Amino acid sequence: MTFNNQKSVENLTDPWQAQLKKGTLEMAALAALWSGPLYGLEILRFLETKSELVLAEGTIYPILSRLKKEGLLTSEWVEAEAGHPRKYYSLTASGRERIRHMAAVWVDFSANLRRLIQPVLDHKGQKEEKR
Amino acid sequence: MSPLEDRDVQLYLESLRNALRGLPTDEQDDILQEIGAHIRDRAESSDFSLPAVLGALGKPEEIANQYRESAILDHARASISPVRLLHALWIFARRGLWGVFALLFAVFGYLASTGLIITALVKLAFPAHVGLWLGANHFLLGFTSSPPPYATEKLGAWYTPVAGVTGFLLLSLTILGSRSLLGHMHQWRNGTFRSEGSVPVSSIGNQQ
Structure with missing residues (x-):
């Protein structure tokens, strides 16, 4: 049995990027549930299409479990008409409050960082123009 | 054949079960059922082969460690x-x-x-x-x-x-x-x- 895939190999080469993804995965998971209940794989698919946040897919489940213990999420097993039961997660009132707060902090934070790295981005532009 | 009958999948879930030892049994069952549902959904709905599905999930020990550490910390913080x-x-x-x-x-x-x-x-x-x-x-x-x-x-x-x-x-x-x-x-x-x-x-x- 092999557990390697291209994604995780790429990420291993840049620990900073991996750290960054890890740090924001919780916020992303909460954001994914903003519009309504989803089960684990749906959350992962949502994150895959909207971002490239996911490292190992299995890591989402302990995170969801912890968010639930912190009272930000609730979960419920729902029996499908055809197929097997799936565990759906939804935001609690404090979960909604929390992700709203996180989103506001994140917007400020990233705008400030963007200003900070602007010279780097400008410099890159100049170099490319010279070529 | 259901993906859960596959030998590699069974080995994977067995390793996960072993690595989760120490957590309450109902929590272990819940986690295994959830990861099992994930494997079935991934395998049945996409072009992923079973080894790729398991590979993308990550090592069972790593998943279990995150659950266990979280449990240790929760207990400690109230202890x-x-x-x-x-x-x-x-x-x-x-x-x-x-x-x-x-x-x-x-x-x-x-x-x-x-x-x-x-x-x-x-x-x-x-x-x-x-x-x-x-x-x-x-x-x-x-x-x-x-x-x-x-x-x-x-x-x-x-x-x-x-x-x-x-x-x-x-x-x-x-x-x-x-x-x-x-x-x-x-x-x-x-x-x-x-x-x-x-x-x-x-x-x-x-x-x-």
């Missing part, structure tokens, strides 16, 4: 047991400098506070051998087999209440401080920037 608190701090101490500081704080706190409480009791049995001696170049606090001749004992019979109360306060401070540090480090590690207090226990949902 007064030094074993639980030190175990949880030990997990962080292996990760970084802040964890090492927190562990040193807790170890020092436990040793100093139990030392004070024990000597407060021993003072009752051996009043001449326990005390606080101060002299020109002497400082001695606690138990000694031969009291220093050039220093005087300052507390006398007050030693027991003073050391007992100080020890108790220091012990409480160590427990509360360790719990609070665990809470903060837990948040930092997971990358949230929690500024307000933690979520009240009453709002935690119990739906399964």
Whole structure:
């Protein structure tokens, strides 16, 4: 049995990027549930299409479990008409409050960082123009 | 054939079950059912081969470790047991400098506070051998087999209440401080920037 895939190999080469993804995965998971209940794989698919946040897919489940213990999420097993039961997660009132707060902090934070790295981005532009 | 009947999948889930040992059985069942549902959904709905599905999930031991660490920390944060608190701090101490500081704080706190409480009791049995001696170049606090001749004992019979109360306060401070540090480090590690207090226990949902 092999557990390697291209994604995780790429990420291993840049620990900073991996750290960054890890740090924001919780916020992303909460954001994914903003519009309504989803089960684990749906959350992962949502994150895959909207971002490239996911490292190992299995890591989402302990995170969801912890968010639930912190009272930000609730979960419920729902029996499908055809197929097997799936565990759906939804935001609690404090979960909604929390992700709203996180989103506001994140917007400020990233705008400030963007200003900070602007010279780097400008410099890159100049170099490319010279070529 | 259902993906869950595949041998590799069964081996994977078995490793996960083994790695989850120590968690409550109903929680283990819940986790296995959820990961099992994930594998079925991935395998049945996409072009992923089973090995790729398992590869993308990550190692079972890594998944289990995250669940277990989270459980250890949760228990420790509500516990007064030094074993639980030190175990949880030990997990962080292996990760970084802040964890090492927190562990040193807790170890020092436990040793100093139990030392004070024990000597407060021993003072009752051996009043001449326990005390606080101060002299020109002497400082001695606690138990000694031969009291220093050039220093005087300052507390006398007050030693027991003073050391007992100080020890108790220091012990409480160590427990509360360790719990609070665990809470903060837990948040930092997971990358949230929690500024307000933690979520009240009453709002935690119990739906399964």
